[in-house]
Amino acid sequence: MLVAENLDGFYGRAQVLFGMSLSVGAGEVVVLLGRNGAGKSTTLKSLVGLVELGAGSVAFEGTRIERLPSHRIARLGIGYVPEDRRIFTDLTVMENLEVGRQPARAGAAPWTPERLFDLFPNLAAMRDRPGGRMSGGEQQMLTIARTLMGNPRLVLLDEPSEGLAPVIVEEMARTIRTLKAEGVSVLLAEQNLHFARAVADRAHVVEKGRSRFAGTMDALMGDAAARAAFLEV
């Protein structure tokens, strides 16, 4: 579904990605693991046109997207949820969802607020509440829900478990497994190995802007050197 090869990524003149490659199959959940500053967020941004690319290619369902602007990539079906929550604080939950609405995609039932309230039950109870009067975890859920209103086929989630209370982290893991069951592919950046094991089929370990390991979660658990590359000491 998504194949990125040999990406060199830059912020101005500073190179941050060095020949990064990764792939996400249809219906797969793939996690990028890496220490602070390893290049996880930059890798996600490089897939949606938010990082300057010196070299490399990104193909999404057979279409080359590495030179396309972000809004066109979104329209092709890649949803991106950045690290910082980007809800409209003056708009209600319902209004935030409407802002994200995009046409349905062939072969998949479109997301509606009602379907999303099944997926995020605590949002259902606050549909008329302004976004600014929600907790961080609730805002995180709303950001993901609003992205799903665009009916993406692949969702990029940057540290979805970060800063959430343990019970909400469990809920987030359930949500990601439900998305997979609904046929949505997921690529997430994480530092929480426990969370990654609960949701992911495969992992890429990112170190200093390079892919250090690629394989199944089981293979990663059996590879002490790959784990040492991202676990904080």
Ligand SMILES: Nc1ncnc2c1ncn2[C@@H]1O[C@H](COP(=O)(O)OP(=O)(O)OP(=O)(O)O)[C@@H](O)[C@H]1O
């Ligand atoms: N906007 C920016 N301008 C310049 N350098 C940046 C920018 N954003 C990140 N960097 C640098 O790029 C490198 C990779 O950062 P990135 O944010 O991708 O790491 P990360 O793996 O997501 O880390 P974290 O776990 O802290 O979120 C770091 O050295 C960082 O300092």
Ligand SMILES: [Mg+2]
């Ligand atoms: Mg990051």
